[in-house]
Amino acid sequence: MANLSLLGGPKTVTLDYKETAALPLVSKDAINAVVSLCEKGEISSSPVVGEFERKFCKYTGAKYGIAMINGTSCLHSALFAVGVGPGDEVIVPSFTYWASASPIVATNGIPVFCDVDKETHIMDPKDVERRITPKTKAIMVVHCWGTPADMDPIMEIAKKYNLKVIEDASHAHGASYKGKKVGTIGDIGCFSLQGSKTLVAGEGGILITNNRDYYERATALGLYERLGNLPEDSSYRQYSMTGMGHKYRAHPLGIAIANAELDVLDAKNAIRTENALYLENAISDIECIIPQKICEGGKRIYAYHYVRYDKEKLGGIKLQTFLKAINAEGVACGPCGYGRLHNQRLFTDGDVFGKGCPIACPYADKDRSSAGVMLPVTEALAETAFMLAPRFEKPCKELLDQYAAAYHKVASNIDELKVFENEHADELKSVKAESGRSINLLK
Ligand SMILES: Cc1ncc(COP(=O)(O)O)c(C=O)c1O
Structure with a gap:
């Protein structure tokens, strides 16, 4: 009889995730x-x-906070606030959710994709520096999966070339770097509060900054009703009757949820971290699974638990086979949807107005299409990163032990994995991530 559940053997995980x-x-x-x-x-x-804005500012140590209808509108407002406009280039990883990059196009700016580090899954500062041109205006840092980016080298580059830094901290509510909360290190920090995040409004977002002008400009883009309340000397008061064509006001019912949840965020993050580390430790002897590395001084949260797979350490077994086998044991896991943005039509063509703009507009530095951009680490990581497990919100040692047992069982049955792989080549082709999504669980 087969050992692996994939081939008819007994299932390892018997506890119900939802209940436990x-x-x-x-x-x-x-x-x-x-x-x-x-x-x-x-x-x-x-x-x-x-109330939520003040509480979130106190929590992060930021001076100004603006809640909005979602994280995407915060990112758009942040880009606008630091002055990104037609022809301006913003360096952004491709290994992220689309909203780190697409709002750049909404400002008529140009996303310039950079590579990531294979161990941290986060933008590689050396590659960022290589991609700077006289048109570069800003760097969009993403604290991917809840792990802080190594901000010191990024801030040094920004200083050297006079660039603005926006932190997309949508995965990292409560994470810190060298004692500072993420989102407060660059010029502006943006957090999604969407329903899958670690702090939720359902749909919502919050932008934070210490800079009065960025605060006022970000307000001006989508919160016309607040402009009349800006100080007398603010140049943005003049737009209070018209706004600037966007309405990004937060939904109070969603913000009420986030406001209540913020009170328990640290306690929840602590439980999530304890559970995630327990699982990582329990499978640390499985060589084909490589945890995401955290930079020195970084304190991550476990928003999404992605790791890297090295098939050479498991007899050449494909990730798709491995995931199918793990999933059959009852583990909620899945492939990675990040790392493919630079091949998406919006960025390879980007002719959103039918006049070449923004990718090849008269203000751009020639044609800045992302077609043909080489991001070798990103492309490899997109094929090897996978979601190890869902978020464990309660103490659940027994379930974690079952998850660890499932990983051990699969990793020690290479022969059965090979049998399955040889017989089911077509089925494995369907184990693909939906591009750009943060969560891609196998059914
Ligand atoms: C990294 C990242 N940035 C931005 C966003 C956009 O946030 P929202 O969905 O609230 O617009 C998300 C949401 O999934 C995200 O994961």
């Missing part, structure tokens, strides 16, 4: 806060938004 490791997405406190706003009729604007 998940929490309701919206806590009782958050539900009560939402109900209270509904009862008061505060469903379009509410003081809870300002």
